Each structure stands twice: as structure tokens, then as C-alpha cells.
Amino acid sequence: MIFKLTEEQELIVANMREFAQKYVDPIAVEIDEESRHPAEVMEKLAEDGWMGMPYPAEYGGAGLDFLTYAMVIEELSRSCAATGFTVSCHTGLGAGPIFEYGTEEQKQKYLIPLCKGEKLGGFALTEPGAGTDVAAGSTTAVLDGDEYVLNGTKTFISNGPVGDIFIVVAITDKELSAPKGMSAFIVTKDNPGFRVGEIFKKMGIRSSQTSEIILKDCRVPKEDLLGKVGQGFRIAMQSLDNGRIGVASQALGIAQASLDESIKYSKERIQFNKPIARNQAIQWMIADMVTDIAAARFLTYNAAYLKDQGLPYSKEASMAKLFTAETAMRHSSKAVQIHGGYGYIKGFKVERLMRDAKITEIYEGTSEAQRMVIAANVLR
Amino acid sequence: MPRIITCFKWVVDQADIRVVPGTDELSLDRVGYRISEYDRNCLEEGARLKEQYGGEVVGLTVGIPGAKKSIKDALSRGPEKAYFVTDPSFSNLEPGQTAAIMAAAISSQIEYDLIICGEGSGDLYAQQVGPRLAEMLGIPCAVFVNKIEIKEKEAIVECKVEDGVEVLALPLPALITVLPDINTPRVPGLKDTLAAGKKPVEEITLQDLNKSFDPYLETLNVRATSMERTCEKMDAGSEGIAKMVAVLTKAGVIS
Numbered sequence: 001m002i003f004k005l006t007e008e009q010e011l012i013v014a015n016m017r018e019f020a021q022k023y024v025d026p027i028a029v030e031i032d033e034e035s036r037h038p039a040e041v042m043e044k045l046a047e048d049g050w051m052g053m054p055y056p057a058e059y060g061g062a063g064l065d066f067l068t069y070a071m072v073i074e075e076l077s078r079s080c081a082a083t084g085f086t087v088s089c090h091t092g093l094g095a096g097p098i099f100e101y102g103t104e105e106q107k108q109k110y111l112i113p114l115c116k117g118e119k120l121g122g123f124a125l126t127e128p129g130a131g132t133d134v135a136a137g138s139t140t141a142v143l144d145g146d147e148y149v150l151n152g153t154k155t156f157i158s159n160g161p162v163g164d165i166f167i168v169v170a171i172t173d174k175e176l177s178a179p180k181g182m183s184a185f186i187v188t189k190d191n192p193g194f195r196v197g198e199i200f201k202k203m204g205i206r207s208s209q210t211s212e213i214i215l216k217d218c219r220v221p222k223e224d225l226l227g228k229v230g231q232g233f234r235i236a237m238q239s240l241d242n243g244r245i246g247v248a249s250q251a252l253g254i255a256q257a258s259l260d261e262s263i264k265y266s267k268e269r270i271q272f273n274k275p276i277a278r279n280q281a282i283q284w285m286i287a288d289m290v291t292d293i294a295a296a297r298f299l300t301y302n303a304a305y306l307k308d309q310g311l312p313y314s315k316e317a318s319m320a321k322l323f324t325a326e327t328a329m330r331h332s333s334k335a336v337q338i339h340g341g342y343g344y345i346k347g348f349k350v351e352r353l354m355r356d357a358k359i360t361e362i363y364e365g366t367s368e369a370q371r372m373v374i375a376a377n378v379l380r
Numbered sequence: 381m382p383r384i385i386t387c388f389k390w391v392v393d394q395a396d397i398r399v400v401p402g403t404d405e406l407s408l409d410r411v412g413y414r415i416s417e418y419d420r421n422c423l424e425e426g427a428r429l430k431e432q433y434g435g436e437v438v439g440l441t442v443g444i445p446g447a448k449k450s451i452k453d454a455l456s457r458g459p460e461k462a463y464f465v466t467d468p469s470f471s472n473l474e475p476g477q478t479a480a481i482m483a484a485a486i487s488s489q490i491e492y493d494l495i496i497c498g499e500g501s502g503d504l505y506a507q508q509v510g511p512r513l514a515e516m517l518g519i520p521c522a523v524f525v526n527k528i529e530i531k532e533k534e535a536i537v538e539c540k541v542e543d544g545v546e547v548l549a550l551p552l553p554a555l556i557t558v559l560p561d562i563n564t565p566r567v568p569g570l571k572d573t574l575a576a577g578k579k580p581v582e583e584i585t586l587q588d589l590n591k592s593f594d595p596y597l598e599t600l601n602v603r604a605t606s607m608e609r610t611c612e613k614m615d616a617g618s619e620g621i622a623k624m625v626a627v628l629t630k631a632g633v634i635s
Contacts, residue, residue, distance in 0.1 A: 008452065
């Protein structure tokens, strides 16, 4: 399959490149070192209409297809994977479930401010005892009059300390086997009983804010149940399919940046009176990078394209996420190798790229979980 | 409220030009194209003046049919409408030809109070199209401008000259070429890009102009410049200095 970009797609991607070079590149090192949320960049992204890309204009979005959205996340992540992820988490996991499963009232109340970037979204699924095994979650939601009362601790929640609106999955019926007894809720940081717990210090994507979310008798109006009672697991799984295309795009940006830096450095670095790019050892590393990145890009765009066509894309999203994340990890490591000692020093971009790449093999389903999904799809 | 024409050119991205190894020939096989860097300032100034004074801003470009790709990009940067003067023969135009084609197009159908051009183009950088166009249209012209104000029927401009700044008042209609430091071009937002696709584009063909625009020059070849470099190492002691003097004398740098 060949993806020939439309003139509009090319222009949108070029404009995001220009945006990232102007607003993100100059602060990328600083926000990484300080683990700082780039509020000023988020504000500018909102102002320029990038916070609700794949949702219709009537909800404040831009009405882009998912493929273009994926390309934009790739381009933003090429400058800063943490900023790219903050946007994709907000868009795919925060706003996505409300668009797919929300009532019209919920869309008016929550989706519009998310798409306009007035509010930041997140997704609270993982718990201390329930990572890949989502069904082992222990957060509960009990109906009390017109409100659900939620109790439990969510962990590793991206956008946790800076987000406003979260999709929270909790058990509403303990009698049913776990997946069927789970429901999803729209919970805001202003709901009584909502609290941000520990804020984590991470190896990579350090400017993306990650924390616990503690729900202690957290009262959520009955009308903020998302979808139907018992649909929580399904909503979570479908949202993760969405999110995986976002992570694949983010990983693609990291891999592309690793290649960009490697080409630049290997042509400039002189050893033994010649650029190191003339050495076959370096050429082979770069050839492998280019080839793997092309394959990763096809997988990612293919998953996005299938979603745009309304076709099943769960397996393809997992394939894209698995291959692209492993490509980003392998080749950011090679990029550090090409840079030699300099690659290990703070301030050289490849050092950050290698740290940022690792998480793409872990969150929104580990590489092992992706293999489970892919195998289950072909062995049924 | 001024009616402004902002002019832009679709040029080869210089970063993509390669010299064919072992020769002084340029390889343009894999080059990309973009709106000339200087014309981004021109488009931005049009957008800024419209925000300040109201009125309307249109874009104007001349080129081969392939240059149409520049139109959406330009429209995402401010103009409400674009005029695309095109013909397959419009490649490698001389500045005089470009100015004549623009003058013919403007005279035939575009009303204006002010025309803004970049200081020069990103490829030829001849800096001639603006002044030539003004001459052909018979309107006043100011070049190398880094500040524009509109006051009733005049444009008050500051031009950078060798010893300082010259302030001029140009009766409108007039033409101004702007320097890169006149503004910082904005990055078009997503909504600007999407809106650009809905803005009108008017194509003006060579037939519509009903004229011929012959070149005065013949381009025989375009070649890369090369600089011969040699490397001599010497220390800072008296022997090294004597050696340096000898090397420079031999090379004819000093005598």
C-alpha cells in the first residue's frame, strides 16, 4: 500500500514541523531536565487548533482524519516525545472515549472544552495491582442516589497532575466476572473526593506529567457514567486501540529524530581524517534505521487508515505499536552509539531520545501485551 | 481601508540542492519547493496591516502549473484570495519577465492601494521584481523597508539605508519591498490551514493576458562555486611565523 499524502496533509504536517521548530525545540532540553509541563506550548497548541484534531468542528475539533492526526503526533514527537504524548493522551484517551460513547449532553459539557484545549484530558485505568491484567482492577463505583461513589487508587496516570477531565474505569458489579462488571465514568479534578497522589519522577518523557489519582468517596453524578453500565472494559480496550496508534506515532517521531541526528552527526564528525559516515559500520546502522522506520511508518499509517475506513484495526494498531516502539528503542540506542561519548552526555538530543523511547515499549500495553493481542487475532 | 497585494514566489528549497560528486553540476533531482523565505515576511506584513487597518489582502504569484502547490500555503498565512498567473513556459523567468507578467495581471484585473514584495527571492535574489513592477505600473516604490504605517492616502515607511534609516511618505497606490526584520512570520495554525483550502483562487493564464513576455538573457549554465582549500600547520614560535610568512608570500596573499 502506498500512502500518497494530499496537498492538505503535506501542508498540515509542514506547519506542525514549523510549529515544533519554533515553539518546542527551544525548550525541549529544559522541560526534560526540569520535568516541567510545557503549559505555554499547550496554550499555543490550543490557540492554533491542534487539541481536538480528529473530532468534528461542531465539537470544537478540526475534523481531520485519523491518519493526518497520526502524522501530526509523529511530527510533534520528532521534536519532543513528551509533548507529543501529552497531546495524544489528551486526544486519543481523554477525548476519544467521550466522542465514541458519550451522550450529546456529555459531548457538549466535556468534549467541546477538551477539543478547544480549554481543558486537558487523561485516562485512568491502571492500578497498583492491575497493569496489563486490566480486569484485576479493584477501584469500585457504588450508586448512591443520583451519584456514584468511587473508591480506589489509579497509578501511572499520564496528565494526572495537570489534567482536568479523566476517563476512569471502576467495578460497578462485584458479582459479575471482572470485565463485565466494569464501567467507565467521566471524572473531573473538581469532583469531591478526587485527589492527585504521588507525582512520579521518570526515566524519559519527563515533561509529560504522571501521577497517582486517588479516589476517596469521590462523588460522580449519575449522568457522568460513560456508555452503559458494564461497558467499561470494552470502552477501555477500544480506547487503547486508539491510543496505540498515538503511541506508534510518538515512537515513529523518536525513531525519525534518531535518524535525523545520526545522519547529521555522522557527516560532521571527522575521525581518521574522514567523516564517520564513510565507514561501513555507520552506513549499515543508518541503512537499518531507514528501512525499519519506513516499515514502521507503513504499519502505523495502515492502522490509522483502517480506522478512518471504519474497518477493524485492533490487530493492526497492536502491530504498529509493537514494531514502531521496538524500532524507536533499537535505533535510538544505535543513534547514541553513532554519537559515541557525546551521545551519552546531557544536552545531546540522542541521549533524551533513548530515554524517551523506552516507555513506548511499556505503556498503553507492553510489547508483550501487543504480541498477545496479535496472536489472539490470528489463532482464534 | 487599504487593498493590499502580497506577492510570493515558489522556490527550490536550498537545503535540498546537491552538487554532483566530482563535478560542479547541481543536482535538482530530489529538491523540495517552498515559499521564498523573504516572501513569508511579505505575507506576514500584509496580514499584520489588515489586522491593524482593516481592508483586504490578496496573494499573487507567477509560475508554472506545479507552483500551484504554493497557493494553499500562502493562503494559510493571511490573504483572503489568491491570483495564480500560470503557464508551462513560466519556468526560469528573468526578474524583468516576472515583473512584466505581474504588471499585466494586476492592470487587467486586480484593484489595489498597496503592493508588498519580499526584499528579493530565495533563489535568484536579484531584488529587481519589486522596483521593476512599480516602474511598469507607474507608482512610487520604497525598497528595504522595515516599518510600514498607513495614514489616510499615504504609506509612511522606514527604509534601511547604509548610514541609518530613511523615512518616506509614499502616496498610495505604491509598492514596498520589505526586509526580513520587519516582522516575525507567524506559524499558520491548523484552522488557518484548513480554512485556506476554502479560499478562492483565480487562475490567470498567458492567453488571458494576451501578450508575450520575452527574455532578454540566455542562461547557458548554472554551476556550483567551489573554493580551493589547503591546510598548513605551523606553531606560534618564530620558526612557525617565518613559515607562515613564506606560505602566504608563495600563495600571493602578501608580498
